[in-house]
Amino acid sequence: MTSTLLWSLIAVQIAMGAFDTLYHHELTERLAWRPSQRGELRLHAVRNWLYALLFLTLGFAEPKGLLAWAIMGVLIVEVVITLMDFVEEDLSRRLPATERVNHTLLALNYGAILVLILPVLLGWAGEATGIAWVSHGAWSVLALAASLSVALFGLRDWFAAVRSERLGLPAxxxxxxxxxxxxxxxxxxxxxxxxxxxxxxxxxxxxxxxxxxxxxxxxxxxxxxxxxxxxxxxxxxxxxxxxxxxxxxxxxxxxxxxxxxxxxxxxxxxxxxxxxxxxxxxxxxxxxxxxxxxxxxxxxxxxxxxxxxxxxxxxxxxxxxxxxxxxxxxxxxxxxxxxxxxxxxxxxxxxxxxxxxxxxxxxxxxxxxxxxxxxxxxxxxxxxxxxxxxxxxxxxxxxxxxxxxxxxxxxxxxxxxxxxxxxxxxxxxxxxxxxxxxxxxxxxxxxxxxxxxxxxxxxxxxxxxxxxxxxxxxxxxxxxxxxxxxxxxxxxxxxxxxxx
The missing domain is CATH 3.40.50.720 (NAD(P)-binding Rossmann-like Domain)
Structure with missing residues (x-):
């Protein structure tokens, strides 16, 4: 998978996701310290771990056969979790305008990524099951850094959700x-x-x-x-x-x-x-x-x-x-x-x-x-x-x-x-x-x-x-x-x- 356009879109997704996490989730909305956002934090944690898996896979491997089908399944699960997250956010908090705009751009960019990557995965799905290890140079380095970052923030969100159980306000x-x-x-x-x-x-x-x-x-x-x-x-x-x-x-x-x-x-x-x-x-x-x-x-x-x-x-x-x-x-x-x-x-x-x-x-x-x-x-x-x-x-x-x-x-x-x-x-x-x-x-x-x-x-x-x-x-x-x-x-x- 050597498409410069595809990797460029992935880089844009990483940048917008980092902005959403650091500016909205951490700095302005402070989700990790809001007991009302326990469900949202859990969804973020699972989605971050799925992103970590995807970034590592796309950065260093070409999954073939059943493994390609598994990656397509992860992509579909990510879409489902994102939709659940949208519902949870609407029910539990009032999103600032910048976060709504950023979420829209993330969804559009993710759709463009799916359009480019699904034909590649379908091609790999027709081959014998296995993994071909590859390197995409600087793109692989970016994928590794992004994978480690979202995995760590996934852990933070999960433990923040656990911590929120003891942060409830008294009656x-x-x-x-x-x-x-x-x-x-x-x-x-x-x-x-x-x-x-x-x-x-x-x-x-x-x-x-x-x-x-x-x-x-x-x-x-x-x-x-x-x-x-x-x-x-x-x-x-x-x-x-x-x-x-x-x-x-x-x-x-x-x-x-x-x-x-x-x-x-x-x-x-x-x-x-x-x-x-x-x-x-x-x-x-x-x-x-x-x-x-x-x-x-x-x-x-x-x-x-x-x-x-x-x-x-x-x-x-x-x-x-x-x-x-x-x-x-x-x-x-x-x-x-x-x-x-x-x-x-x-x-x-x-x-x-x-x-x-x-x-x-x-x-x-x-x-x-x-x-x-x-x-x-x-x-x-x-x-x-x-x-x-x-x-x-x-x-x-x-x-x-x-x-x-x-x-x-x-x-x-x-x-x-x-x-x-x-x-x-x-x-x-x-x-x-x-x-x-x-x-x-x-x-x-x-x-x-x-x-x-x-x-x-x-x-x-x-x-x-x-x-x-x-x-x-x-x-x-x-x-x-x-x-x-x-x-x-x-x-x-x-x-x-x-x-x-």
Missing amino acids: PAGLADMLAPARTILVTGATGFVGQRLVASLVAAGHEVTVLTRDGAKAAALPAPLRIVTSLDQVPDDARLDAIVNLAGEPIADGLWTRAKRRAILASRLRMTRGLAKLVARLDRPPTVVVSGSAVGWYGLRGDESLTESSPAAPAFTQRVCEAWEREAMAIAALGPRVVLLRTGLVLGIEGGLLARLLMPFEFGLGGRIGSGRQWMSWISRDDLVRLICHMIATPTLHGPVNGTAPEPVRNADFAASLARHLHRPAIAPLPARLLRRLGGDFAEEMLLGGQRVLPEKALASGFAFRHAQLESALGSILGRNVVREAEARSSRAVVHAGE
């Missing part, structure tokens, strides 16, 4: 158990990382939830029953709202802070908060409480100083954004509701946020500290943050700023070491501060290299109990394993063996 209803009796709650930003879990918890606990969203398709994936509105004008004046939770805003950590990005970050928060103020003003009965988002960026960059809700701020872009956002939210208090300002730290979970971005590089052994690693990281598990929001709604004495962080912030180097330990990987690939500053400017300085040592003084004083006050506990729960318990188990086994 959401228990996160809102302090909210009784049932309440009516409006949530903005409901399709975001925190909003999705909050809505799931409220709905599961029997509360009547209305979500405001511009993305109807994402909102449709939220658990029922709930009411979806695309504009606050759709909420009637006589609507009963016991509480409003405002989490909406342009993501602040998903790209560099260009001038347009800075304007969008600030404008989106102010526009939504002002809209909520107008809603509260026209309601026949205003809600009892409004929980409005903010962030620990309000404090600016403060080094090693311990920060509570009474600490002053230092100038920074995030500080200016949070200050303006909080000022607009506090204006709602004059209309009657109790207003709580949720100053959120780094929210940990595998479905989004910082941790989700770190999992892939750390799992591939490319993780490490950022800069010096001495900057403080004020973090909170997503479920504890959802519980804290519900606690804010249920606790009449809470008002004004409340820090949404765990009681034990950690330095970045300790965070990296802990994450690496949970993934059984080294943390030996630091990100240089000079490079980050050159590439990211203020974004890198405030979001990566700077930090705040924030303590949840008001949350603790109000009686809130964190389920995960320590990072080890949080990562153990989120990643489906507990390093501390494993270490204790190993120690116990060592003591038993020593006694023997």
Whole structure:
């Protein structure tokens, strides 16, 4: 089989498949850490192993007789698995446009490969059963590299599918158990990382939830029953709202802070908060409480100083954004509701946020500290943050700023070491501060290299109990394993063996 055209199409298939795996499956969609994609991961694993067999065979052999028929059978099975994968993807997740386009091109290119290769295989099928070993030079080298790569990723996908069985989220209803009796709650930003879990918890606990969203398709994936509105004008004046939770805003950590990005970050928060103020003003009965988002960026960059809700701020872009956002939210208090300002730290979970971005590089052994690693990281598990929001709604004495962080912030180097330990990987690939500053400017300085040592003084004083006050506990729960318990188990086994 010496057709340059055929091998060129195979090379294109390899390149598009590598792009799909690395960019979509690993980098943007993070399928290996999504429990919902267990079936898709298993299909990917089997398909990768079939591709490994095909690449090796076509690169170094000419199968004859029954062996040629076997290879044609593998090609047919690959088509069936791909069709099953399409169905699984449509049922379990929303594919980005680039992935859909890439899948279409892969299917078309694979069809062209079949048109060229089937006549060759049929010719070989008419000969006596056996294998003729051949070499196609550089094409064989490409086939070998591709075979080894897809075989390794097949193993990764299979073990990721096995691991996903212990990554399932705990039942959401228990996160809102302090909210009784049932309440009516409006949530903005409901399709975001925190909003999705909050809505799931409220709905599961029997509360009547209305979500405001511009993305109807994402909102449709939220658990029922709930009411979806695309504009606050759709909420009637006589609507009963016991509480409003405002989490909406342009993501602040998903790209560099260009001038347009800075304007969008600030404008989106102010526009939504002002809209909520107008809603509260026209309601026949205003809600009892409004929980409005903010962030620990309000404090600016403060080094090693311990920060509570009474600490002053230092100038920074995030500080200016949070200050303006909080000022607009506090204006709602004059209309009657109790207003709580949720100053959120780094929210940990595998479905989004910082941790989700770190999992892939750390799992591939490319993780490490950022800069010096001495900057403080004020973090909170997503479920504890959802519980804290519900606690804010249920606790009449809470008002004004409340820090949404765990009681034990950690330095970045300790965070990296802990994450690496949970993934059984080294943390030996630091990100240089000079490079980050050159590439990211203020974004890198405030979001990566700077930090705040924030303590949840008001949350603790109000009686809130964190389920995960320590990072080890949080990562153990989120990643489906507990390093501390494993270490204790190993120690116990060592003591038993020593006694023997």
